Amino acid sequence: MSMAAGAESRSDRRKRRNRQALIEAGYHVMAEKGIDAATMSEIAERADVGAGTVYNYFASKEELATRVMEQVMDRLAQRIEAVTDTFEDPAQVYAFGIRNVMKAATTDHRWRWLLRRSEVIAGAMYRIMGPYAIRDIRNAVAAGRYRVEDAELAWRQATHAIVGFSLAVCDGKLPAEKIDEAVVNLLGMVGVPRDEAWEIARRPCPDLPRE
Amino acid sequence: MSMAAGAESRSDRRKRRNRQALIEAGYHVMAEKGIDAATMSEIAERADVGAGTVYNYFASKEELATRVMEQVMDRLAQRIEAVTDTFEDPAQVYAFGIRNVMKAATTDHRWRWLLRRSEVIAGAMYRIMGPYAIRDIRNAVAAGRYRVEDAELAWRQATHAIVGFSLAVCDGKLPAEKIDEAVVNLLGMVGVPRDEAWEIARRPCPDLPRE
Amino acid sequence: MSMAAGAESRSDRRKRRNRQALIEAGYHVMAEKGIDAATMSEIAERADVGAGTVYNYFASKEELATRVMEQVMDRLAQRIEAVTDTFEDPAQVYAFGIRNVMKAATTDHRWRWLLRRSEVIAGAMYRIMGPYAIRDIRNAVAAGRYRVEDAELAWRQATHAIVGFSLAVCDGKLPAEKIDEAVVNLLGMVGVPRDEAWEIARRPCPDLPRE
Amino acid sequence: MSMAAGAESRSDRRKRRNRQALIEAGYHVMAEKGIDAATMSEIAERADVGAGTVYNYFASKEELATRVMEQVMDRLAQRIEAVTDTFEDPAQVYAFGIRNVMKAATTDHRWRWLLRRSEVIAGAMYRIMGPYAIRDIRNAVAAGRYRVEDAELAWRQATHAIVGFSLAVCDGKLPAEKIDEAVVNLLGMVGVPRDEAWEIARRPCPDLPRE
DNA sequence: AATGAATGAGTGTTCATTCAT
DNA sequence: TATGAATGAACACTCATTCAT
Numbered sequence: 088m089s090m091a092a093g094a095e096s097r098s099d100r101r102k103r104r105n106r107q108a109l110i111e112a113g114y115h116v117m118a119e120k121g122i123d124a125a126t127m128s129e130i131a132e133r134a135d136v137g138a139g140t141v142y143n144y145f146a147s148k149e150e151l152a153t154r155v156m157e158q159v160m161d162r163l164a165q166r167i168e169a170v171t172d173t174f175e176d177p178a179q180v181y182a183f184g185i186r187n188v189m190k191a192a193t194t195d196h197r198w199r200w201l202l203r204r205s206e207v208i209a210g211a212m213y214r215i216m217g218p219y220a221i222r223d224i225r226n227a228v229a230a231g232r233y234r235v236e237d238a239e240l241a242w243r244q245a246t247h248a249i250v251g252f253s254l255a256v257c258d259g260k261l262p263a264e265k266i267d268e269a270v271v272n273l274l275g276m277v278g279v280p281r282d283e284a285w286e287i288a289r290r291p292c293p294d295l296p297r298e
Numbered sequence: 299m300s301m302a303a304g305a306e307s308r309s310d311r312r313k314r315r316n317r318q319a320l321i322e323a324g325y326h327v328m329a330e331k332g333i334d335a336a337t338m339s340e341i342a343e344r345a346d347v348g349a350g351t352v353y354n355y356f357a358s359k360e361e362l363a364t365r366v367m368e369q370v371m372d373r374l375a376q377r378i379e380a381v382t383d384t385f386e387d388p389a390q391v392y393a394f395g396i397r398n399v400m401k402a403a404t405t406d407h408r409w410r411w412l413l414r415r416s417e418v419i420a421g422a423m424y425r426i427m428g429p430y431a432i433r434d435i436r437n438a439v440a441a442g443r444y445r446v447e448d449a450e451l452a453w454r455q456a457t458h459a460i461v462g463f464s465l466a467v468c469d470g471k472l473p474a475e476k477i478d479e480a481v482v483n484l485l486g487m488v489g490v491p492r493d494e495a496w497e498i499a500r501r502p503c504p505d506l507p508r509e
Numbered sequence: 510m511s512m513a514a515g516a517e518s519r520s521d522r523r524k525r526r527n528r529q530a531l532i533e534a535g536y537h538v539m540a541e542k543g544i545d546a547a548t549m550s551e552i553a554e555r556a557d558v559g560a561g562t563v564y565n566y567f568a569s570k571e572e573l574a575t576r577v578m579e580q581v582m583d584r585l586a587q588r589i590e591a592v593t594d595t596f597e598d599p600a601q602v603y604a605f606g607i608r609n610v611m612k613a614a615t616t617d618h619r620w621r622w623l624l625r626r627s628e629v630i631a632g633a634m635y636r637i638m639g640p641y642a643i644r645d646i647r648n649a650v651a652a653g654r655y656r657v658e659d660a661e662l663a664w665r666q667a668t669h670a671i672v673g674f675s676l677a678v679c680d681g682k683l684p685a686e687k688i689d690e691a692v693v694n695l696l697g698m699v700g701v702p703r704d705e706a707w708e709i710a711r712r713p714c715p716d717l718p719r720e
Numbered sequence: 721m722s723m724a725a726g727a728e729s730r731s732d733r734r735k736r737r738n739r740q741a742l743i744e745a746g747y748h749v750m751a752e753k754g755i756d757a758a759t760m761s762e763i764a765e766r767a768d769v770g771a772g773t774v775y776n777y778f779a780s781k782e783e784l785a786t787r788v789m790e791q792v793m794d795r796l797a798q799r800i801e802a803v804t805d806t807f808e809d810p811a812q813v814y815a816f817g818i819r820n821v822m823k824a825a826t827t828d829h830r831w832r833w834l835l836r837r838s839e840v841i842a843g844a845m846y847r848i849m850g851p852y853a854i855r856d857i858r859n860a861v862a863a864g865r866y867r868v869e870d871a872e873l874a875w876r877q878a879t880h881a882i883v884g885f886s887l888a889v890c891d892g893k894l895p896a897e898k899i900d901e902a903v904v905n906l907l908g909m910v911g912v913p914r915d916e917a918w919e920i921a922r923r924p925c926p927d928l929p930r931e
Numbered sequence: 932a933a934t935g936a937a938t939g940a941g942t943g944t945t946c947a948t949t950c951a952t
Numbered sequence: 953t954a955t956g957a958a959t960g961a962a963c964a965c966t967c968a969t970t971c972a973t
Contacts, residue, residue, distance in 0.1 A: 098953080105954095127947060128956095137955040139949075148947065205416045209462060234492045240463075240476055241483055247462025248455035248487075251420060255454055265451055272452055275486040276459075281445045309936080309973075316937095338964060348938040350966075359964065520932075527932095549968060550935095559934040561970075570968065627838045631884060656914045662885075662898055663905055669884025670877035670909075673842060677876055687873055694874055697908040698881075703867045731952075731957080738958095760943060770959040772945075781943065 106144050108134040113155040118197035122152050122204050156201065156211035163191055164216050166295045173293065178232035178279065181223035182287050185249060186270050187295060188212070192253035193266070199257050205250045212246040220245070224277055234278030241277050248273060317355050319345040324366040329408035333363050333415050367412065367422035374402055375427045377506045384504065389443035389490065392434035393498050396460060397481050398506060399423070403464035404477070410468050416461045423457040431456070435488055445489030452488050459484060528566050530556040535577040540619035544574050544626055578623065578633035585613055586638045588717045595715065600654035600701065603645035604709050607671060608692050609717060610634070614675035615688070621679050627672045634668040642667070646699055656700030663699050670695060739777050741767040746788040751830035755785050755837055789834065789844035796824055797849045799928045806926065811865035811912065814856035815920050818882060819903050820928060821845070825886035826899070832890050838883045845879040853878070857910055867911030874910050881906060 095103075112133035116125040127148055131138045145151040167187050174180050192198045201208055220242050227233040235241045252269045255261040267288045274284035306314075323344035327336040338359055342349045356362040378398050385391050403409045412419050431453050438444040446452045463480045466472040478499045485495035517525075534555035538547040549570055553560045567573040589609050596602050614620045623630055642664050649655040657663045674691045677683040689710045696706035745766035749758040760781055764771045778784040800817050807813050825831045834841055853875050860866040868874045885902045888894040900921045907917035 102953085126945085131956095138947095139956060140954055142948070143953065203417065205420070205458070206414065206465065209416075235483070235486075237476065237479055240472065240479055243466055243472065244459040244463055244480065244483055247416070247458040251458025252451075252455055254417065261451065261454065265448065268448055268451055269455065272446070272455055272487045275446075275489055276483045278486055278492045280491065281489045307973095313936080337962090342939095349964095350939060351937055353965070354936065524932085548966085553935095560968095561935060562933055564969070565932065625839065627842075627880070628836065628887065631838075657905070657908075659898065659901055662894065662901055665888055665894065666881035666885055666902065666905055669838070669880040673880025674873075674877055676839065683873065683876065687870065690870055690873055691877065694868070694877055694909045697868075697911055698905045700908055700914045702913065703911040735957080759941090764960095771943095772960060773958055775944070776957065 102144075105134070105136055105140065109136070109141060109144055109151065110154055110158050113151050114158065114197075117152065117155055118200055121200040122207075127151075152204070152207060153211060156204075156208050157215050159198075159201065160211045160215035162298065163188065164219055166298065168219060169296050170293045176232070176287070177223075177227045177230040178283075179287055179290065181220060181227060181233075181277070182270055182274055182284075183292055184216070184220060184223060185245065185273055186266065186288070186292060188216070189249055189253055189256075189266050189269060191295075192249070193256040193263055198253065202250060202254045202257060205247070205254060209246045209250045212249070213243055216246075217242055227277070232279070233274075235276070238277075245273055245276060248276075316345070316347055316351065320347070320352060320355055320362065321365055321369050324362050325369060325408075328363060328366055329411055332411035333418075338362075363415070363418060364422060367415075367419050368426050370409075370412065370419075371422045371426035373509065374399065375430055377509065379430060380507050381504050387443070387498070388434075388438045388441040389485075389494075390498055390501065392431060392438060392444075392488070393481055393485055393495075394503055395427070395431060395434060396456065396484055397477065397499070397503060399427070400460055400464055400467075400477055400480060402506075403460070404467040404474055409464065413461060413465050413468060416458070416465065420457045420461045423460070424454055427457075428453055438488070443490070444485075446487070449488075456484055456487060459487075524566075527556065527558055527562065531558070531563060531566055531573065532576055532580050535573050536580065536619075539574060539577055540622055543622040544629075549573075574626070574629060575633060578626075578630050579637050581620075581623065582633045582637035584720065585610065586641055588720065590641060591718050592715045598654070598709070599645075599649045599652040600705075601709055601712065603642060603649060603655075603699070604692055604696055604706075605714055606638070606642060606645060607667065607695055608688065608710070608714060610638070611671055611675055611678075611688050611691060613717075614671070615678040615685055620675065624672060624676045624679060627669070627676065631668045631672045634671070635665055638668075639664055649699070654701070655696075657698070660699075667695055667698060670698075738767070738769055738773065742769070742774060742777055742784065743787055743791050746784050747791065747830075750785060750788055751833055754833040755781075755840075760784075785837070785840060786844060789837075789841050790848050792831075792834065792841075793844045793848035795931065796821065797852055799931065801852060802929050803926050809865070809920070810856075810860045810863040811907075811916075812920055812923065814853060814860060814866075814910070815903055815907055815917075816925055817849070817853060817856060818878065818906055819899065819921070819925060821849070822882055822886055822889075822899050822902060824928075825882070826889040826896055831886065835883060835887045835890060838880070838887065842879045842883045845882070846876055849879075850875055860910070865912070866907075868909070871910075878906055878909060881909075 109130065112130045113125070116130050116133060119125075127141055128138050130151070131141050134141075141151070145154065167184050171180055171183065174183065192202065217239070221238045224233055224235065224238040224241060228235060228238070248269075252261065252265075256263050256265070267285075270288040271281065271284040274287065275281065279287070320341065323341045324336070327341050327344060330336075338352055339349050341362070342352050345352075352362070356365065378395050382391055382394065385394065403413065428450070432449045435444055435446065435449040435452060439446060439449070459480075463472065463476075467474050467476070478496075481499040482492065482495040485498065486492065490498070531552065534552045535547070538552050538555060541547075549563055550560050552573070553563050556563075563573070567576065589606050593602055593605065596605065614624065639661070643660045646655055646657065646660040646663060650657060650660070670691075674683065674687075678685050678687070689707075692710040693703065693706040696709065697703065701709070742763065745763045746758070749763050749766060752758075760774055761771050763784070764774050767774075774784070778787065800820050804813055804816065807816065825835065850872070854871045857866055857868065857871040857874060861868060861871070881902075885894065885898075889896050889898070900918075903921040904914065904917040907920065908914065912920070
């Protein structure tokens with residue numbers, strides 16, 4: 088059976104569909120009841136595949152959780168990217184990005200449970216949003232607006248700080264309005280002087296496109 | 299039977315001893331195999347009490363884990379405090395503190411497992427070291443060396459960033475030498491300009507007293 | 510300290526009070542959540558005594574449960590006795606008694622949980638109400654209205670049948686109106702012909718005095 | 721792979737075997753040490769399946785116990801049915817049935833423990849033997865030998881009375897010879913006059929086939 | 932007699948993962 | 953590759969009971 092290169096056989100299509108359905112189902116269930124309380128069986132059922140089939144696609148529940156987190160991050164990253172090129176000030180791009188992540192995390196109730204696994208979610212954030220975030224930081228550095236030697240280290244620390252902040256807000260330990268100051272603090276991490284950081288943080292910020 | 303005020307009856311003594319023994323045992327076992335893998339039975343046995351007795355002191359495994367983390371934080375805080383008053387520059391106190399926490403977390407192998415529960419350990423760090431850290435930040439602000447509005451928010455974000463950094467080092471994703479820059483980034487969060495932060499981070503740093 | 514015979518010392522009084530308080534507390538808690546779910550500690554607390562004290566009065570939870578059941582039976586028996594002497598027909602006394610037991614069991618929601626332990630409650634009913642019930646049966650036999658050789662055996666079987674009927678009503682498997690027919694069936698057990706039994710069962714029946 | 725309608729695949733066979741093996745094992749263990757003392761693990765092991773497998777077939781220990789009781793009832797019912805058609809007098813069929821149940825319950829030591837859960841065993845008896853018993857009662861009514869309006873209610877009460885009687889015999893509170901009178905009492909419940917009931921109860925009664 | 936801290940036996944149940952079909 | 957039945961390890965937690973005080 089010959090097949091043009093790049094063509095996708097029926098089986099390939101089904102595989103892609105299953106994989107995606109599993110991630111969606113995982114997202115749904117995990118966001119609903121938390122990663123630990125989510126059972127692989129319920130996820131499988133929701134994705135309309137047999138219980139054992141999950142393991143043809145993901146080596147373990149942990150891996151599935153990771154992929155779910157990554158998808159969450161990826162979608163959010165795309166939505167942020169979509170409106171990002173409108174900025175003129177390179178210092179604003181990263182600032183806008185982290186603000187929106189915190190906004191999503193503290194606003195969308197589906198994050199509430201996911202945040203409990205801070206290690207996993209911060210990790211996914213680091214990997215998936217990293218390329219964009221680090222690029223943005225470096226651009227701002229190149230433009231003389233940020234000062235930081237190792238953008239990756241800065242981003243690593245930032246992701247955890249972001250998750251920590253979001254967690255505190257979700258737990259009611261911090262008012263959501265502190266988001267401005269949280270942004271300022273994070274800008275401080277990449278060498279933006281306080282005054283300038285406040286000025287940036289206060290600039291109006293376009294809405295993300297609907298999901 | 300008269301008893302001087304504040305006197306401690308035998309039963310009170312036993313209770314205090316049991317509680318402390320359980321925390322020690324919990325620390326030992328949890329650090330050795332991780333919080334999840336640690337079993338309450340092993341902890342009870344190590345503390346030399348019956349399995350059910352644990353629950354007279356702690357409502358759940360989770361609570362015990364929290365108390366253990368808090369003790370870890372408390373001890374480290376004390377050791378840091380012990381050498382802290384030698385500094386002349388108020389900006390150095392907090393810097394020294396966070397550096398030492400990261401140093402301990404990335405050096406002492408007993409932290410390796412505890413760090414996996416980043417939420418819990420960051421929480422304990424926030425609560426227990428908070429009073430000192432926030433005081434130090436405020437002093438530095440008062441002395442005109444730091445600039446930050448909400449020291450508590452800054453500390454909240456810092457704890458998570460610290461745990462994230464330590465985790466990355468323990469996982470080999472970041473070289474331990476990055477600790478200087480991590481400190482600099484964290485100082486940026488409290489408004490210390492980059493150059494000054496580097497200067498502070500590079501100052502020699504006294505060793506903590508032995509545990 | 511001399512004490513007139515029959516006098517009750519303070520300690521005796523307290524003992525009597527404690528015992529009674531424990532039974533009351535046991536009744537309350539067991540009726541509320543069921544015998545199994547009731548804990549000795551909660552009962553002790555409600556009776557305002559220490560946890561260990563319960564065992565100075567009752568050898569085990571099972572015994573306490575038995576005493577509680579017996580008290581329930583005893584109170585009901587007293588209330589029934591209080592109105593029983595108004596009957597002229599000896600055949601009506603027992604009939605009235607069993608009807609009222611079933612009425613109480615299916616009406617008072619506090620019986621719901623107790624009925625689950627059918628063995629225990631039927632046992633208590635047999636022992637405590639037995640003297641009255643058997644006396645009533647024998648009187649009716651002597652008056653030529655009932656025919657049964659072994660009144661105790663009949664009562665033994667009746668108690669279980671009564672509990673079974675009540676259980677079924679509480680579980681919604683039987684309508685409460687079947688109580689008349691249940692009485693008739695039980696009268697058949699002691700040799701009352703069907704027609705006569707129906708006639709007796711339908712006679713108006715005085716209300717029990719308030720508890 | 722074609723399969724004749726109604727054919728049973730290997731997997732279906734295994735499922736049926738497992739289910740049955742579990743009920744047998746449950747019967748064995750529960751009868752041996754009582755329902756409460758029986759552990760699911762022991763039952764699973766005896767049935768030669770993994771511990772978790774039990775829960776693929778029964779939702780809980782309680783449900784398994786119920787099924788076990790039902791099987792006990794079912795087998796006994798079959799054995800009774802097997803010899804039941806020899807009777808000429810319709811009034812004798814039910815009488816013979818209840819007598820044999822009590823005989824089995826008080827004779828076969830395996831009932832001893834099961835009887836402790838009177839609610840469960842009476843329930844199973846009601847459900848499983850009900851169809852036969854109620855049919856027999858109705859036949860006798862139709863033949864003018866019994867008089868009772870609601871055969872189901874009568875059977876409900878009878879099952880509990882039967883269990884109560886058996887329990888008392890097993891506990892030595894009642895001599896086994898009382899079985900005749902117990903039958904008479906139960907016949908009274910369905911409107912059989914005392915003399916006639918005694919006559920029926922005393923007729924010789926064929927042995928059940930071996931199990 | 933009262934207390935209440937200590938005890939520790941005791942187990943049903945879950946569910947991620949495997950594997951025969 | 954899909955399936956879903958089978959697996960079995962794994963354990964926190966409860967609470968009736970005891971006993972030193």
